[in-house]
Amino acid sequence: MxxxxxxxxxxxxxxxxxxxxxxxxxxxxxxxxxxxxxxxxxxxxxxxxxxxxxxxxxxxxxxxxxxxxxxxxxxxxxxxxxxxxxxxTALSALTNAVAALNRRDWARFAAATAKFEDGGSIAIIKPILEAWGLLGAGRPEAALARLEVPTERGIARSYMEENRAHMLAAAGRWDEAAEAFGAIVATEGANVPRLRVAAAACLVKVGRRDAAITMLGGGPRDDAQLAAARAKLLAGRDIGDRESGGLLLRPADGVANLFLRVSADLSRERANPVSLYFARLGSFAAPDFPEALLMVADQLARQGQGEQALVALRGVGGERFVRPVAGRTSAILADAKRMDAARDVLAGLTQRADVVPEDWMRLADLERRAGNYRAAAAAVSKAIALLPTPARPEDAFFFFLRGSALEQAGDWAAAEPDLRKAVELSPDNATLLNYLGYSLLDRGLKMAEAATLIERALKAEPDNGAIIDSAGWLAYRQGRYDEAVSLLQKAVAAEPADPTIADHLGDALWMAGRRIEARFAWAQAASLEPSATLAPKLAKKLDYGLEVAARLASR
Missing domain, CATH: 1.25.40 (Serine Threonine Protein Phosphatase 5, Tetratricopeptide repeat)
Incomplete structure (x- = not known):
């Protein structure tokens, strides 16, 4: 058959x-x-x-x-x-375990988990699953005993430490849980808001409210989860609840979170079908765990299944997830070339009473992606209007992004003040220095200043391919062709997929008398999906050489 x-x-x-x-x-x-x-x-x-x-x-x-x-x-x-x-299979054993988890049949859960065998990197999940099963069966001490944290650093230790901390909290051992979460945050968990919220919730339980507020003040700037937890704590409300999204006190949530972490780790380098399986298992284990459907949507989107990802996103509830869902939804719609629908989703965020600068920046990024640079600049202006005054060093990128959008729109007069403001606010930032320096250089303006800006950027980040390109192009514009070739070859090695850098190398090789190599560099640039502006220039250079191409372009 x-x-x-x-x-x-x-x-x-x-x-x-x-x-x-x-x-x-x-x-x-x-x-x-x-x-x-x-x-x-x-x-x-x-x-x-x-x-x-x-x-x-x-x-x-x-x-x-x-x-x-x-x-x-x-x-x-x-x-x-x-x-x-x-x-x-190992996957069917895990699925049988989740089915037992749904029924709170801990004997069946243990039997199914015992059948899970994996000799690879995810073998670590077996003892963790067994521990959550023991916790569900009312045996917290046995559960904690099952989690032997390795002495050496690595992924196994990271998994064990996190799940042990949650189980200490589930067992009501708040002092130990606060210490465990604090240790995680002090190392690899520093930029994981959920772990900071968990640590803060445990600190509150043991009467260390000030320490909890400090814990929530760190981590990613303006993170929505941290901000919501801070607001609740300052209002005297509980942050150890499921809405705050820190502690995992139910076995279902612990198992779901475990599967989601496996899913994320498996897909870190590339899309992986097994990552989707683990994300789905997480959503089966705790259907009311919003992070699970978010992970499902992420995995579906990475595997090119946009419509299925949108279905998953529609199932994510909770105020804390409004912005993450909108961001993911708009990205999927944009990938599908449904730009108007993507724009409508993000515009909805900008109409909220609690609109924040990042809401406008999401819209600006979409407009930039669509090539609508003036619309992008207008959206950044709305974001800047929401910033505190005077501007802070961390606000430099808002001005940089508006300036770069205006520059790409061809409005250098409006762009230059913003680019200068960005450098003024963050004078040691190599990206900002390089962008302003290259913009002046490319226009033949204030060449001495352009050279100084590029030199400062290169000193700060000597291995940055984009900055090496600027230095090479500066040498080219100053007639130092052999030096330009040397620098631009380094830039191409650092950024081999950048058509503009390959084009610059071709020009420098041509002027250095290495014309066969120049045509090879231009051909390479033409194969790298150059912009609509660069592509015809490359075609003329390949057909006629640099000088004739320049004369044709000036007509």
Whole structure:
């Protein structure tokens, strides 16, 4: 039957034998999968399986599609079927464990977890799952004993430390939990708002309110979760609740968070189908855990399944997630070239009574992405109007972004004051120094000042390819062609995918008399998706050489 199914699939759905519902469903399932409709594909595979219920390949495929598509009912049934047939996998064992978790059947949870075997990097999750199961069964001391934190630093220690801290809090051992979370925040957890909120919540429990306020004052600037927790704490309200999103006191939340972290770690370098499976398991473990659906949406979007990601985002509730959901939704819509819809989503944030500068900056970024540079600058102006006065050093990038948008719009007169303001506010920032210096250089304006700015930027970041390019282009404009070639070759090595830098190298090689190499550099630039402005210039240089191309461009 299997060979026939594949042959008919390749021939197309019209080849399905009349009346063969199983065969038709299988073909439709494969087509739905190819069209990235995972939930639909899973249902077709379930139908196909009824005609051949003992087929382990169909069962496994139906299981994986149900898991990826978010169909918990079908995923649980297929995982149980795989286990009963002796064809279970590590993934089906975890799914069986989550099904038991939903029923709070801790004996079944322990049995399913015991079947999980993985010799790779995610083997660390087994003892953590066992510990959450023991906690759920009312055995907190046994749970904590199961989590032996390694002495050496690494991912295993990080996982153990975080989950042990949450379990100490769940066991009511607040002093120890506060110390555990504080140690995590002092190391790799410094920029994880959720861990700071958890640490602060534990500090409040032991009467250290001032220390809790200090804890919430650190971390990422203007983070919404930290800001909301600070406001609640200052108002005398509890920050140890689920709404604040710090502590994980329920086994379901702890297991969900564990799976979400695995999902994030597995996809750190590239999109990974297994990452989606773990994100879905997290959403199954705690359906009311908003972070789970956010992770599901992120994984779906990374794998090119934008419509499915939007469905997941629509299920995320809670005021704390309004901005993250809007940001992700607009990005997915923009990727799908639905710019008006993306713009409407972000415009909604700017109409809120609690609008913040970052709301306007999201809209500015979208307009810049769409090539609407004046609209982008206008949005940044709205953000700047919400900033405190006088401007602070950390506000430099607002002026830089407005200035760069105006510069890209061709309005140098309006752009220059903003770019100078940015440098004034943050005089040691290499990016700001370089942008202003290169902008002056490229226009042939205030060349001595341009050279000074670029030199300062290069001193601050000598390995930055964009800044090396500026230094090379400065040498070119000053007629030092051999030096320009040397610098621009370093810039290309640092930024091999930048067509502008490759173009600059071609010009320098041409003027240094190395014309074959120059054409090679221009050809390389042309292959790197140059802008609509640069592409025709490269074509003329390749056809006619630098001097003729320059004369043609001036006509």
């Amino acid at each position: 299997r060979a026939l199914l594949f042959a008919l699939l390749l021939a197309g759905p019209a080849m399905a034998a009349p009346g063969d519902a199983g065969l038709s469903a299988y073909v439709q399932g494969r087509l739905a999968f190819a069209d990235q409709r995972l939930d639909v594909a899973a249902k077709h595979f379930e139908t196909a399986l009824r005609s051949d219920p003992q087929d382990p390949d169909l069962t496994r495929r139906a299981f994986e599609l149900a898991l990826a598509g978010g169909d918990a009912r079908l995923a649980y049934r297929m995982a149980a079927s795989l286990d009963a047939s002796g064809k279970g």
